[in-house]
Amino acid sequence: MKKIIIFIAFLCLFTMGNFAQKKYEPTWASLDSRPVPEWFRDARLGIFIHWGVYSVPSWAPKGEYSEWYWAQLRNDKPDGPWKAFHNRVYGKDYPYELFAPHFTAELFNPDKWAGLFKQSGAKYVVLTSKHHDGFALWPAPGCKDWNSVEVGAKRDLLGELTNSVRNKGLRMGYYYSLHNWYDKDYAPADPEGPRNITKYVDEIMMPQMKDLVNKYKPSLIFTDGEWTASSDDFKSKDFLTWLYNESEAPSDVIVNDRWGTETRGYHGGYLTSEYGLVDLKGTPLNEERVWEECRGIGASFGYNRNEAVEDYFTRKQVIHLLIDIVSRGGNLLLNVGPTADGRIPPIMEDRLQALGSWLEVNGEAIYNTRKWTTTGEGPTPREKGIAQSKSSKEATEYTGKDIRYTVSKDGKNLYAIVLGWPQDKIELKSLNLKGGKGTVSLLGSAKNVSYRTGNQGKLIIDVSGFKTKDLPCEHAFVFRLTGFTF
Numbered sequence: 001m002k003k004i005i006i007f008i009a010f011l012c013l014f015t016m017g018n019f020a021q022k023k024y025e026p027t028w029a030s031l032d033s034r035p036v037p038e039w040f041r042d043a044r045l046g047i048f049i050h051w052g053v054y055s056v057p058s059w060a061p062k063g064e065y066s067e068w069y070w071a072q073l074r075n076d077k078p079d080g081p082w083k084a085f086h087n088r089v090y091g092k093d094y095p096y097e098l099f100a101p102h103f104t105a106e107l108f109n110p111d112k113w114a115g116l117f118k119q120s121g122a123k124y125v126v127l128t129s130k131h132h133d134g135f136a137l138w139p140a141p142g143c144k145d146w147n148s149v150e151v152g153a154k155r156d157l158l159g160e161l162t163n164s165v166r167n168k169g170l171r172m173g174y175y176y177s178l179h180n181w182y183d184k185d186y187a188p189a190d191p192e193g194p195r196n197i198t199k200y201v202d203e204i205m206m207p208q209m210k211d212l213v214n215k216y217k218p219s220l221i222f223t224d225g226e227w228t229a230s231s232d233d234f235k236s237k238d239f240l241t242w243l244y245n246e247s248e249a250p251s252d253v254i255v256n257d258r259w260g261t262e263t264r265g266y267h268g269g270y271l272t273s274e275y276g277l278v279d280l281k282g283t284p285l286n287e288e289r290v291w292e293e294c295r296g297i298g299a300s301f302g303y304n305r306n307e308a309v310e311d312y313f314t315r316k317q318v319i320h321l322l323i324d325i326v327s328r329g330g331n332l333l334l335n336v337g338p339t340a341d342g343r344i345p346p347i348m349e350d351r352l353q354a355l356g357s358w359l360e361v362n363g364e365a366i367y368n369t370r371k372w373t374t375t376g377e378g379p380t381p382r383e384k385g386i387a388q389s390k391s392s393k394e395a396t397e398y399t400g401k402d403i404r405y406t407v408s409k410d411g412k413n414l415y416a417i418v419l420g421w422p423q424d425k426i427e428l429k430s431l432n433l434k435g436g437k438g439t440v441s442l443l444g445s446a447k448n449v450s451y452r453t454g455n456q457g458k459l460i461i462d463v464s465g466f467k468t469k470d471l472p473c474e475h476a477f478v479f480r481l482t483g484f485t486f
Contacts, residue, residue, distance in 0.1 A: 179225020
């Protein structure tokens with residue numbers, strides 16, 4: 001055991017040395033060779049936060065993103081739903097910019113937010129530092145009178161939350177949109193007019209991103225808006241080379257794959273999917289690479305007052321979502337959309353608390369685990385395909401016959417996660433036992449679990465002796481398998 005501990009310590013030091021010592025070149029071949037830090041692979045759950053000027057109108061038709069309010073309003077048909085809502089509530093002559101003074105955040109308590117995120121079981125937090133509307137949550141260069149320090153809240157919202165999150169022992173990351181809807185150089189009012197993207201990148205985007213990194217030292221950078229220009233136009237490789245070689249960011253900072261029209265699914269630190277949809281130019285998500293699913297508890301990232309209770313995932317659905325994503329080797333970046341005055345809506349708070357309660361019992365099967373691939377023939381270790389949805393009404397209801405698997409990264413424990421109580425017995429059809437005198441235990445319970453082997457090395461677990469009062473949690477149950485050979 002002592003030798004194993006020494007080896008692991010050496011491996012960690014060696015990996016950190018790779019981050020700190022290797023110099024990267026501004027080519028995708030070089031940048032893509034950077035290893036994914038273990039902290040990200042082990043974390044499994046992060047909290048996404050979409051918060052900005054769009055949180056003032058906080059409206060979208062059901063199923064759409066409220067954070068796109070400005071663009072949808074400008075591009076909507078005269079009789080379209082965005083214009084109809086805006087004109088009725090605010091008036092035809094009320095421009096989006098006038099929402100900024102009302103983004104006041106007077107009830108924002110960063111310590112309370114951070115406490116909730118900690119309670120949820122998340123290991124990292126990602127805040128929208130600047131969305132597509134260009135409004136920044138810190139005093140960013142190049143956006144005078146269009147940031148939270150000068151307008152509305154009159155506070156460095158990003159800086160305050162960063163301090164609180166780190167004080168809770170969580171890692172802090174930032175979303176940053178490369179895209180900027182109405183910048184005069186990047187996206188001129190006249191679509192056919194001249195576009196000086198180089199001026200925008202050199203004078204606005206790059207100074208903002210470098211200021212964000214050096215001032216707040218993120219552990220993660222989630223870029224977006226990559227579909228509007230190439231990585232060469234955005235000078236993404238130059239930025240990443242600076243980030244890895246020269247910046248003041250932590251040596252184990254990680255980035256996503258949204259750096260230009262050609263990069264998503266191919267280049268960057270980890271792959272991203274969104275609401276179960278993967279935009280990889282028609283190619284399937286390569287689950288052998290490290291990846292992350294991002295989505296809201298409802299159908300929008302920004303808070304949408306138009307959503308009702310039935311449009312949000314239930315507690316059970318949120319827990320099942322995390323389990324399914326992790327069993328496929330991914331992380332879940334689960335979004336909350338606060339209100340303009342700085343509150344996290346109670347229904348979102350409730351779902352995070354439920355997730356945290358489940359993880360208190362079963363976190364061993366989530367954190368520091370890897371995807372398990374069966375070596376036997378027959379059904380895959382998931383046994384059913386994922387059925388994500390933007391609406392809770394359309395999501396699949398899993399039962400005690402639905403099973404997901406994870407394995408501890410040291411390979412010692414296999415976890416069979418049952419998405420409902422199996423009543424009297426459960427047959428693990430994906431197993432092919434080849435030997436070993438193993439043990440089966442139910443996480444969170446001291447009660448003995450008996451089992452027997454079935455045909456073709458299957459494992460049949462007897463749970464007939466368990467009563468409702470014996471169950472350690474709700475919604476999903478984890479059986480730990482130790483000592484078996486598969």
